[in-house]
Amino acid sequence: IAGITQAPTSQILAAGRRMTLRCTQDMRHNAMYWYRQDLGLGLRLIHYSNTAGTTGKGEVPDGYSVSRANTDDFPLTLASAVPSQTSVYFCASSEATSGSTDTQYFGPGTRLTVL
Amino acid sequence: GQNIDQPTEMTATEGAIVQINCTYQTSGFNGLFWYQQHAGEAPTFLSYNVLDGLEEKGRFSSFLSRSKGYSYLLLKELQMKDSASYLCAVLDSNYQLIWGAGTKLIIKP
Numbered sequence: 001i002a003g004i005t006q007a008p009t010s011q012i013l014a015a016g017r018r019m020t021l022r023c024t025q026d027m028r029h030n031a032m033y034w035y036r037q038d039l040g041l042g043l044r045l046i047h048y049s050n051t052a053g054t055t056g057k058g059e060v061p062d063g064y065s066v067s068r069a070n071t072d073d074f075p076l077t078l079a080s081a082v083p084s085q086t087s088v089y090f091c092a093s094s095e096a097t098s099g100s101t102d103t104q105y106f107g108p109g110t111r112l113t114v115l
Numbered sequence: 116g117q118n119i120d121q122p123t124e125m126t127a128t129e130g131a132i133v134q135i136n137c138t139y140q141t142s143g144f145n146g147l148f149w150y151q152q153h154a155g156e157a158p159t160f161l162s163y164n165v166l167d168g169l170e171e172k173g174r175f176s177s178f179l180s181r182s183k184g185y186s187y188l189l190l191k192e193l194q195m196k197d198s199a200s201y202l203c204a205v206l207d208s209n210y211q212l213i214w215g216a217g218t219k220l221i222i223k224p
Binding site for chain 1: 158208
């Protein structure tokens with residue numbers, strides 16, 4: 001059982017380029033999340049999806065888009081990358097069912113550098 | 116606004132006990148989580164508290180006081196591998212996780 005996988009592990013990207021970060025989970029969790037983590041700021045929610053077919057905006061959604069076509073996959077797209085999007089990106093998932101604690105489980109992360 | 120406060124950095128000695136505090140002000144409360152994050156790795160779940168009191172899990176314990184908006188993570192018999200950042204997070208009334216910036220714990224031999 002892999003849990004949550006993310007690809008790529010790291011990427012260096014020229015400003016203005018389009019980039020999609022991939023996230024796949026095999027736990028059949030309903031909810032999925034994208035965070036960015038910057039030094040001293042903690043984890044900040046970019047977008048989330050409570051169930052397949054629905055998405056919502058988090059704390060810092062500008063410049064990012066997501067889709068949730070099925071339960072397992074939750075890609076994050078940067079339409080036109082800017083240097084301020086240099087960060088470590090974590091995908092997470094949780095059961096999000098009635099009675100669950102809603103514990104989030106994280107993928108290994110993608111380290112993105114925009115030059 | 117919503118806010119989670121925890122110390123930026125703490126230092127402790129191998130074999131000792133350390134307490135990492137977390138105070139929170141959030142719109143509603145549906146539980147408090149502690150995660151461990153080693154440098155360059157993903158956060159991993161440690162504990163969950165939704166009722167007042169102490170939850171013990173091996174060398175790690177977590178305490179919650181909802182009336183005071185306060186929690187702590189207690190680590191006993193510290194080992195070098197416990198050197199990591201410890202993240203406090205609160206599930207608010209909208210079931211969104213609000214994260215603290217994390218406490219970097221340095222263990223010295």
